[in-house]
Amino acid sequence: MKSLRPVTMLQFILIISSFQISVAFLSIPRELARHAGTDGWMVIFLGWGLATLSSVAIVKLMKHSPNSSILELIQRYTGVWAAKIAAFIFMVYYLLLAYDGYMIASLVIKLWLLPSTYIYILVLLLLIPTFQIAQHGFQAIGRYSEIVTMLSIWIPFIYISTLSNAHWLYLLPILKEGWLPILSSVKFMIYPMLGIGLVLFLYPQLVNKEKALPAMIISNTLTCIVYLGITLICYVYFSPDEIGEYNDPVISIMKSVEFQFIERVEVVFIAFYLFVFSCIWIPSMYIVSRCSASLVGKGQERYHLAAWCIVIEISFLLYRPSFIKSTQINYALNYIGFMMEFALPAGVLLYVAIRKKMGGGQRT
Template structure:
């Protein structure tokens, strides 16, 4: 019997979990961040970032095929012993815990700045803890169903930006590669950070019902994220001037101020309310990955006690320290560097080490 038979997810749930985590925190500021390096050729950086993270995703799948009924931690244990699995559990727990804190604190900042400016940060944290606990305490199957529900009710959001194209100036995109490939390549690492979330495959893989579709699923998720990012990036480039876009921290939000409906006065508030559902699909699965690692390390099948401790520490941290927008930007900078190492460099290294270990075993047998 499969180890995770009672917690399996379908291919579409797998796709939606990865897709929603990829478009979580980075979707609002990324046009300005990438344009700062690549100029009006930033859309090429978006495509190159997609190529890089798709390659890393497929390498993760190839490595996980060596241990189809286990996570990354089981793979490390099977090949290099308990010490490797334990070390991997510590790294995975800290990595996803840090990402959860950064994304969650950004969520609190967004809610306070745009939706509830008169409410204290500690009160907002307490309010967010309720849905946080109700969803995160459940298994991956519930997370997958929640992801499908959120993507279904939020699928209209990218289409809203098509309305902005009526005021577009397409000449902003010309000439293509006006400064060569150098700026485009400099902007690609920024897109790698923006696409982060696909590394959850390390934990989600054994829960997938049809593992032969894992590669197809991760390509589909990455491509959906690519389409969203291309739409937002191209819309920002043709709406703003090349210099104007750099003046906004979150140009996507500023775009929404142009969208008008006769029955809604401030549409960006409605948009952000739905966006909170999408961004929750970043920090809730990341939290599960973190507490799953600590539970695995201690041999506890129930992750809920670890989740309770994690959420308690998160609330207590806000009593002593409430990060500002600038503080969170610095955290995101470190998050990008850590993510590039764990999500892009590590999969290739792991795949080579696993392939080398398999070859060594075959030669030693003969």
């Protein structure tokens, strides 16, 4: 196995958390309000619990082969062809995540910033830094996540300033529809918590592997604190009847913020938030290139990355996306993501544990 550049604990936490927050941050208040009303903020705690359970399964699984990715682990226990199939499945999955990220970012930019610019041109401008960062692997991605976090530290204070217009009575009564809408809305927390599956590829490069599980719990907790904060702020700013009507309530709320030196704060917010957006497609494109190189069995990962960047650009050149199509992909990712990041690690862990217990061990 080739030498891997180490990833620090802070980078590990921020890679996962920034991946989760990226595009889901804009839609989570709207989706929870539509399906659980003003009690939707309670669903976030259930999503945290589900993500934590999956984190435990992922870390336990990777402990069986701490210096190998999930693809090498599958090859060791089930054979080459199973690893090839797994590489193809992960490649398609993270390609879909990257495509979804590019779609949402380009649509938001076109709607709020550059309405006259073609989407394929916007995507091209986003693909160039993607290639420059992703070709250097998780260590560069981790450093990039640290920079993005520092650049975004001012954003929470802007949202806190909107609480001067808050109507806290919008949250009452609690449990107005009972527990059923809350429990049935847990599935909509799958998409916002996607990102824990990165550990299946990131774990071998982690410096302190024994602290992987606490780091994942910290990452999930940070994500849910951000989700809880923005959801509650949107719930007390917009009335229960109107929050579901806004396509991007997280951006629309910025219109109430005014400074003497800037008129439209939402424009500055979107421009800065592009860095956060990129935290979903940069690691996704890197994993796509790794899986592609593993599947083909030849060629450097950077060449595969360049090829997939060209494929993404051509897809946006031939197809014009929309917010409706983006919402449909998000709903599909609730189910696909559950299978890939929640069910699959638990299933592979169970298989490996049974093989070891039966004395099957590793394949040579």
